[in-house]
Amino acid sequence: MSDEHEHHHGHEAPEAVDAGSQALAEALGSSFAIVKVVMLLMVVAFFGSGFFQVGPSEKAVILRFGKPVGEGKGALLGPGLHWSFPYPIDEVVKIPITEQQTVQSTTGWYFTTPEQELSGEELPAGASLNPAIDGYAITADRNIVHTQVTLHYHIDDPKAYIFNFASASNSIQNALNNALLFTAAKFNVDDILTRDVAGFQDAVLARVSDLTEQAHLGIVIDNCQVKSIAPRQLQDVFARVTEARQNQSKQINDANAYRDKTLLAAAAQASAITTQAAAASANYVKAIQADAKAFTDVLPAFEANQNLFAQQKVAETMALVLTNVQDKIFLPERADGQPRELRLMLNREPPQPKSATANP
Amino acid sequence: MKRNSLTIIIGAVLVLIFALLLFVFQVRQSETAVVATFGKPTSQNYDQPGAYFKWPWPIQKVYKYDQRVQNFEDKYSQTPTADSGMLLTSVYVGWRISDARQFLQLFPGDPSVSLPNAQSQLEGMLRTAKAAAVGRHPLSDFVNADPKALKFDAIENEIEQDVQNRLRTNNFGFELEFLGFKKIGLPESVTQTVFDRMKSERQVLISRAENEGKSAAQKIQSDADAEAVRTIANAQANATRIRAEGEAEAAKTLPVFQQNPDLAVFLLRIGALQQTLNQRATLIFDERTPPFDLFRNLPTNAPSH
Numbered sequence: 001m002s003d004e005h006e007h008h009h010g011h012e013a014p015e016a017v018d019a020g021s022q023a024l025a026e027a028l029g030s031s032f033a034i035v036k037v038v039m040l041l042m043v044v045a046f047f048g049s050g051f052f053q054v055g056p057s058e059k060a061v062i063l064r065f066g067k068p069v070g071e072g073k074g075a076l077l078g079p080g081l082h083w084s085f086p087y088p089i090d091e092v093v094k095i096p097i098t099e100q101q102t103v104q105s106t107t108g109w110y111f112t113t114p115e116q117e118l119s120g121e122e123l124p125a126g127a128s129l130n131p132a133i134d135g136y137a138i139t140a141d142r143n144i145v146h147t148q149v150t151l152h153y154h155i156d157d158p159k160a161y162i163f164n165f166a167s168a169s170n171s172i173q174n175a176l177n178n179a180l181l182f183t184a185a186k187f188n189v190d191d192i193l194t195r196d197v198a199g200f201q202d203a204v205l206a207r208v209s210d211l212t213e214q215a216h217l218g219i220v221i222d223n224c225q226v227k228s229i230a231p232r233q234l235q236d237v238f239a240r241v242t243e244a245r246q247n248q249s250k251q252i253n254d255a256n257a258y259r260d261k262t263l264l265a266a267a268a269q270a271s272a273i274t275t276q277a278a279a280a281s282a283n284y285v286k287a288i289q290a291d292a293k294a295f296t297d298v299l300p301a302f303e304a305n306q307n308l309f310a311q312q313k314v315a316e317t318m319a320l321v322l323t324n325v326q327d328k329i330f331l332p333e334r335a336d337g338q339p340r341e342l343r344l345m346l347n348r349e350p351p352q353p354k355s356a357t358a359n360p
Numbered sequence: 361m362k363r364n365s366l367t368i369i370i371g372a373v374l375v376l377i378f379a380l381l382l383f384v385f386q387v388r389q390s391e392t393a394v395v396a397t398f399g400k401p402t403s404q405n406y407d408q409p410g411a412y413f414k415w416p417w418p419i420q421k422v423y424k425y426d427q428r429v430q431n432f433e434d435k436y437s438q439t440p441t442a443d444s445g446m447l448l449t450s451v452y453v454g455w456r457i458s459d460a461r462q463f464l465q466l467f468p469g470d471p472s473v474s475l476p477n478a479q480s481q482l483e484g485m486l487r488t489a490k491a492a493a494v495g496r497h498p499l500s501d502f503v504n505a506d507p508k509a510l511k512f513d514a515i516e517n518e519i520e521q522d523v524q525n526r527l528r529t530n531n532f533g534f535e536l537e538f539l540g541f542k543k544i545g546l547p548e549s550v551t552q553t554v555f556d557r558m559k560s561e562r563q564v565l566i567s568r569a570e571n572e573g574k575s576a577a578q579k580i581q582s583d584a585d586a587e588a589v590r591t592i593a594n595a596q597a598n599a600t601r602i603r604a605e606g607e608a609e610a611a612k613t614l615p616v617f618q619q620n621p622d623l624a625v626f627l628l629r630i631g632a633l634q635q636t637l638n639q640r641a642t643l644i645f646d647e648r649t650p651p652f653d654l655f656r657n658l659p660t661n662a663p664s665h
Contacts, residue, residue, distance in 0.1 A: 039367075066391070066411065067389060127555075128551045142554070144554055166431065181544050182541075185510060237562040248569045255580035262584045266587070266592055274599055274602065277598070282606065284606050291627070321633060324638055326640050330644075331644060
C-alpha cells in the first residue's frame with residue numbers, strides 16, 4: 001500500500017518516467033527471456049545428464065532412491081547407452097565384470113615378477129624361502145610345496161555380490177588362499193605332487209565352495225585348476241624319486257612279463273609231456289592188443305606144426321628184411337669149413353679231404 | 361498466458377530439484393547412514409535403502425558408511441606354537457559396520473578418518489587373539505594327515521570367537537563376518553632345515569624304490585621259475601601215471617600170450633628182427649643163415665676138402 005502511495009506522489013514527469021519504465025520493462029523482458037532460456041537449458045541438462053554408457057567389459061545397476069531397479073540378474077544392464085533419472089532420484093553403479101570371472105591365489109607360490117612370468121625366465125632359487133616374498137604351503141607330513149589355484153566362476157546373485165561385499169573378488173581370493181593352506185595341511189607331499197593330484201584339486205575346490213557358500217558371495221564356481229610343484233631347491237632330488245619309482249615299476253613289469261612267458265612255456269611243455277605220454281600209452285596198448293590178436297590168430301597153425309610154422313615165418317621175415325636192408329653181403333663158407341674172419345671199418349662217412357690245395 | 365505457464369512449470373521443476381538436493385538424502389543398498397544434528401548423532405540408523413528427509417547443512421549432517429563386507433588382513437607375523445616352534449601366520453577377515461550410530465560415536469569424523477582408526481583397533485584385536493590361539497596349539501594341530509587330529513578350522517574359530525567377543529564387549533558397532541588363515545609359513549632359517557630334511561627323506565625314498573623294485577622283481581621271477589618247475593614235474597608225474605595205466609591195460613592181454621609162451625617168444629623175436637633191420641642196415645650172412653642155407657649144398661667152384 002505504501003509503495004502505491006509513493007508511486008502516486010512521484011507523477012511529476014510522466015513522459016520521462018514512461019520512457020524509463022518502458023526501457024526497464026524491455027530490459028527486464030529481454031533478461032527474463034535469457035533467464036527462461038537458461039532455466040530451460042538447466043532442465044535439459046539435468047535430464048540429459050541421465051544418459052550413461054556401459055562399456056564392453058562392465059555392467060551397471062540403477063539405484064532408484066538407493067534400491068536396485070530390477071530383480072536378480074535382470075538388475076544388470078549390459079553394454080550400450082542407457083538412461084536413468086539424474087541424482088538424487090537415481091544413481092548408476094558400474095561394475096567391471098565379464099561373463100566369467102577369474103581369480104588366482106596369491107600366497108602359495110614363490111616370488112616372481114609379472115615380467116618373469118611372461119618371459120618364462122626366473123631368478124635362480126636361493127637356499128631358503130623368504131617369508132616376505134615367497135609363498136608356499138606346509139603339507140601334512142611337514143614338507144613345503146608351492147601350489148597355486150585358478151578359479152573360474154560366474155555371478156549368480158548380483159545383488160549379494162555387489163551390494164554385500166566391498167570387493168567380492170578379494171574375498172574369493174582370500175578363500176582360495178585359505179583353501180590351499182587348509183587342503184595342503186591334510187595331504188602328504190607325494191599325494192599333492194604325484195599320487196593324488198586330482199584328489200587334492202577336488203579337496204581345494206570343496207573348501208572354496210564351502211567358504212564362498214558360507215559367506216553368501218552369490219557366485220557359482222565353474223571350475224578350478226590347481227598346480228603344485230616341489231620347492232625349486234629340491235627339484236632334482238624329487239625328479240630322482242620319480243625316476244626311481246618309474247624304474248621300480250618297470251622292473252616289476254619286466255618281471256611280470258618274464259613270469260607270464262615262463263609260465264606259458266612251462267604249461268606248453270607240461271601239456272606236451274602229458275599228451276605224448278597219453279599217445280604213447282595208447283599206442284602201446286593198441287600194439288599189444290594187435291599182437292595178442294595176431295597171436296590168437298596164428299596159435300592154431302603153430303600148434304599144428306611148430307617147425308613148419310617157424311620156418312615159414314622166418315623165411316617170410318627174411319624176405320621182408322632183405323628188401324629193406326641197404327647192403328647185403330654174402331660170405332660163402334671157406335673150403336676148409338672153418339669160419340671166415342671178417343674185419344669191419346665202422347665208418348660210414350667217406351674221409352674228408354684235408355684241404356683243397358693239398359689235394360688239387 | 362501459455363508462455364507464462366511453461367515458465368512457471370520450468371521454475372517449479374527447478375525449485376523441486378533444488379529442494380530435493382537440499383532436503384533429501386539417499387541411502388544406497390550398500391550403505392548405512394546416520395544423521396547428526398549439530399554434530400550429535402540422532403538415534404535412528406538408516407540401514408535400509410531409500411530416500412530420507414534431512415535439514416540442510418549446517419543444521420544436519422549425514423554420515424554414510426559402506427555397509428558391505430570389507431576385507432582386511434593383519435600383518436604376517438611370527439608367534440610361538442604350544443610346542444615352542446615358530447610359526448608365521450596372517451589371517452584375513454570380512455567385517456562390516458552393523459551399527460552406524462555406535463560406530464560414529466566411537467570413531468568420530470569422516471569415514472576416510474574413522475575407517476582406518478577402526479581397522480587399526482581390529483588389527484590389534486586380531487594380533488592378540490591370533491597369538492593366543494597359535495600359542496595354545498602344537499604344529500601338529502595345524503598340519504596333520506589325520507582329519508581327526510587336524511584342528512585348522514578349530515583354531516580359526518577360536519580366533520574369530522575371541523575377536524567377536526571383544527567387539528561385542530566394547531560395542532564398536534562393527535562385527536566379523538568370516539575369518540581364516542591367509543598365509544602360514546616358517547621362519548626363513550627353518551625353511552632351510554626343512555629342505556635338508558626333505559632331501560634326506562627323498563634319498564630314503566629313492567633307495568627304497570630301487571631296492572623294493574629289485575627284490576619284488578626277483579621274487580616274481582623266482583616264484584615263476586618255481587611254478588614252472590612244479591608244473592613240469594606235475595606233468596611228468598601225470599605222464600608216468602598215464603604210462604602205468606597203459607601198461608596195466610596192456611597187462612590184461614598177458615593171459616593170451618601165456619597160452620603158448622614159445623610162440624609168444626618166437627613172435628617177439630621175429631618182430632624184433634623186422635624192426636632192427638628196417639633201414640640203412642648192412643646184413644652180413646653166410647650159408648648157415650636161413651634161407652641162404654639153400655646155397656650150402658650147391659656145387660661151387662671152391663676147392664673141395
